[in-house]
Amino acid sequence: MMRFVVLLLLCASCSSAKQEAGSLVAAVDRFHKAENVDKPARAMSIVAVVCTDATVCDAKSACSVATRATADALVLKAEVEAKLAELKRGTLSKTDDAARALPSMLDEAGRLLDEGRRQMPVCDQKILALRGRYDL
Numbered sequence: 001m002m003r004f005v006v007l008l009l010l011c012a013s014c015s016s017a018k019q020e021a022g023s024l025v026a027a028v029d030r031f032h033k034a035e036n037v038d039k040p041a042r043a044m045s046i047v048a049v050v051c052t053d054a055t056v057c058d059a060k061s062a063c064s065v066a067t068r069a070t071a072d073a074l075v076l077k078a079e080v081e082a083k084l085a086e087l088k089r090g091t092l093s094k095t096d097d098a099a100r101a102l103p104s105m106l107d108e109a110g111r112l113l114d115e116g117r118r119q120m121p122v123c124d125q126k127i128l129a130l131r132g133r134y135d136l
Contacts, residue, residue, distance in 0.1 A: 016053070020053055021059075022136055023049050023050070024046070024051065024059060025127055025131060027045045027046045027049050027063075028046060028063050028067075028123065030045065031045075031063075031067050037074075039070060040071035043064075043067035043070065044071075046060065047064050047068070055130065055133070059127060059129070062122045062126050065119050065123075066119035066120040066123045067120075069119060070112070070116030070117075072112045073108075073109045073110070073111075073112035073113035073116060076106075077106075077113075079105060080109065083102055
C-alpha cells in the first residue's frame with residue numbers, strides 16, 4: 001500500500017511539472033511568434049508562469065532574462081522612434097533634454113537587444129530539453 005501512495009505522489013508531481021513545462025513552452029513560443037510591439041507583454045507572460053519544478057524554474061529563469069532584455073530594448077526603441085517623430089514634426093526641440101537623451105537611449109536599446117540575443121540560445125536549449133523530457 002505504501003508503494004502505491006509513493007507512486008501516486010510521484011505521478012502527481014510529474015503531472016504538475018509537465019503542466020508547468022507546457023505553460024512555459026507555450027509562453028516562450030508566443031514570445032517568439034509575436035510582433036515586436038507585442039513582445040514586452042509576451043515577456044511578462046513568461047515571468048508570470050508558475051513553477052515549482054526545479055528544471056522548469058531553471059528554464060523559466062533563463063528565458064525571463066533573455067526575453068526581458070529584448071522586451072526592454074524594444075520599449076526603448078519605440079520611445080526613441082516616438083521622440084524622433086516629435087523632432088520631425090517640430091513639437092520637440094533639438095535642445096530639449098529628451099532630444100539630447102536619444103543617442104544614449106538608442107545605445108542602451110542596442111546593448112539590451114544584444115544581451116537578449118546572447119541569452120536566447122540558452123533559453124531555447126532549455127525549452128528544447130523540456131519538450132523532450134515531457135513529450136511536448
